[in-house]
Amino acid sequence: MTRDGKVRRTQEERSAETRTRLLDATVDCLIDLGYADTTTTVIAERAGVSRGAQLHHFPTKAELVAAAVEHLTRRIGEDLHHEAAKLPADGDRVSAAVDLLWSRFSTPLFPAFLELLVAARTDAELRKHLKAVEERLAHSMQRQVEEVFGPASSKTPGHALAIDLTLNLMYGMALQRVLASPDARQLKRRELAMVSAWKDVVTRVLENV
Incomplete structure (x- = not known):
């Protein structure tokens, strides 16, 4: 638990959240931009995660x-x-x-x-x-x-x-x-x-x- 009383999330929970954000952002990009213009860089930016985190979960x-x-x-x-x-x-x-x-x-x-x-x-x-x-x-x-x-x-x-x-x-x-x-x-x-x-x-x- 953190000092402000919130329950600290586990690494597994944080990883699952990052993965979900990447997947949701990918769907949004495919709808808005199409497959050709959907890049992993754009997806990571829209998901609000680092490129390193994106590559860790999905290398390609x-x-x-x-x-x-x-x-x-x-x-x-x-x-x-x-x-x-x-x-x-x-x-x-x-x-x-x-x-x-x-x-x-x-x-x-x-x-x-x-x-x-x-x-x-x-x-x-x-x-x-x-x-x-x-x-x-x-x-x-x-x-x-x-x-x-x-x-x-x-x-x-x-x-x-x-x-x-x-x-x-x-x-x-x-x-x-x-x-x-x-x-x-x-x-x-x-x-x-x-x-x-x-x-x-x-x-x-x-x-x-």
């Missing part, structure tokens, strides 16, 4: 970015878990689930993630580190979407197909946002129409496959 940019993707996936999972508990148990569950998922996929986080996947095509080191976490990320995302759809849908014949199709649609719509025209109102109308149509489609897939 690719390692840091891959760890940030996994960190972000955990954050999204915790958010979806919390929000899924608020959804209706039946009736409008599928409709509410699609709305919830799109509300998360339509944030700036997913275009930033998709940018990393494109960058990994020609960046061998980034590709190596992303592939190391890819299987865990895919499993985690699948589990999160299943939770959002709810236990009732898991008993339907088209459950697995509905989950796969929904994820692919959401990724595609998120990618479309990167390339869309600057007319935000037109884009919003198109997205609302697609989400509305998908609710009907996914309901039929769940029931009829």
Whole structure:
């Protein structure tokens, strides 16, 4: 305990805090600057930590970015878990689930993630580190979407197909946002129409496959 009565943090706690600050700063930089302009120096500055501390935790940019993707996936999972508990148990569950998922996929986080996947095509080191976490990320995302759809849908014949199709649609719509025209109102109308149509489609897939 310090002289002012505060409990002194352990080295492990300080290290964990530094790591979290670096990961959060990396996510912010990827959103604000894109992968190409995100450097470890900028990340360290935004995190408020020294370059030495950054290098101690993550020696390369690719390692840091891959760890940030996994960190972000955990954050999204915790958010979806919390929000899924608020959804209706039946009736409008599928409709509410699609709305919830799109509300998360339509944030700036997913275009930033998709940018990393494109960058990994020609960046061998980034590709190596992303592939190391890819299987865990895919499993985690699948589990999160299943939770959002709810236990009732898991008993339907088209459950697995509905989950796969929904994820692919959401990724595609998120990618479309990167390339869309600057007319935000037109884009919003198109997205609302697609989400509305998908609710009907996914309901039929769940029931009829």
